[in-house]
Amino acid sequence: MTMNYIVMDLEWNQSYNGHMGEHPRMPFEIIEIGAVKVDKNLNIIDEYSSLIKPKIYKKLHSKIRTILNYDENDLNLGRGFKEVCSEFLEWCGDNYIFCTWGPMDLTELQTNMDFYYMDKLPRPLKFLNLQSIYASITNQSGSPQTMSKLEKAVSEMNIPENEPFHTALNDARYTALVMKEMKVKNINQLYSFDLYIAPKDKAEEIEEFHNNQYEYISRIFKNKQVALDDKKVTEIKCFKCNKKVKTYIDWFSNSPSSYMCVGKCWMHGCFCGKIKFKTSNNSYYIQKTIKPIDKAGIEAIKQKQEDIREKRKEKRHMKSSGSSIK
Structure with missing residues (x-):
């Protein structure tokens, strides 16, 4: 069975009032899932995108509001997290590996899934941390690796910036383009293990x-x-x-x-x-x-x-x- 790469990006919101209004089981609430399905030749073959109607943090945090391309009115038209997440995981298929820009997206996906008591992702969970892989191939100095923001990597790779950043689907597309442009041999061997759940x-x-x-x-x-x-x-x-x-x-x-x-x-x-x-x-x-x-x-x-x-x-x-x- 052919394995696909699921290049995923999430947008999330947090308490408008800081820690005072934070829910202990879900500090960050996912409000958008965007992903592209990439084949073995690193070509995009399918896309997924959906807004999520927030349940906990219904007002956008001021800093998050400044970077997003939508507001509360758009989010109110979204669907519940559990419905969207179930649909997304079904879209991923049976044989895939998650690819993300940094490890946080997988952490927050699982935190939100736990909040709604959804089934856990299968363990051990391998994924490609494309931010870390990018840092390792661009660091030629031998000094400690510094992690680049996605925008910086896109610019350094001379990838055309035709769509705005900070929508989940657009960022997933850009991440997939960086993944292909890196031209890393045997990239599927560069996986990391997600450590959201420790071995018991x-x-x-x-x-x-x-x-x-x-x-x-x-x-x-x-x-x-x-x-x-x-x-x-x-x-x-x-x-x-x-x-x-x-x-x-x-x-x-x-x-x-x-x-x-x-x-x-x-x-x-x-x-x-x-x-x-x-x-x-x-x-x-x-x-x-x-x-x-x-x-x-x-x-x-x-x-x-x-x-x-x-x-x-x-x-x-x-x-x-x-x-x-x-």
Whole structure:
């Protein structure tokens, strides 16, 4: 069965009165779904578009009003979210992968679906984060990736801007055009995993090799230390042959929510391991990736580790100096 790409864009509204009027189960209410269906040659073959009549936030937030090309009168002619979303998912078909500009659209789609107690999307949920893919192919400096807005990518790709931005269907069209213009080989291997729902047990844990990397998403742990005590979390395997290897640079904390290390396989060279802690209902799960790394990358990690050590020494010194003064 042929797989299609569903390039999706959403528009949503929020409380006009800020957090004071925010619904705890749905901070952002979807008011428009737009999408294009793209074939294996990255050509647009079908379109979907529908406005949604809001139930929670019936007045447009002032900032949102300034960017949209419609108002409350238009939204009042829309249909309910549940009807539109069900129709949209049926339109997607049976074999597809979502493509979005950033991860937020999938998060808000599922938040709104949960609000109406709709069936959850199948897990594990893969998608193409085209914003991240675009950043990776346009970043030639080796510095940390910066995420571009869709308008900037369209301009940089010299794509004609024939329609206004910030309508869901138009933005979906533009996103699909950027996707095609990037000319990325095997783009379907560059998928990410949606982390809206964490694996609840070992059976649901995710462990895959794709895009020249190893990725592991764990079950939920009650705290960070319990996670770090789990061998599966901290073990290091070669990103290609999956054999356990010793670390070249041991795991160290480079931020309050992440750890990194360097390993070396005698056959496939060096690689960087990263652990990121994610929160879920006051508990934690981890996302671990293992990717190849060059000599310059190893030196950068060594320098980062040394900088962190020096900062900790300085803090301890300042603390002990303060205690002696007292």
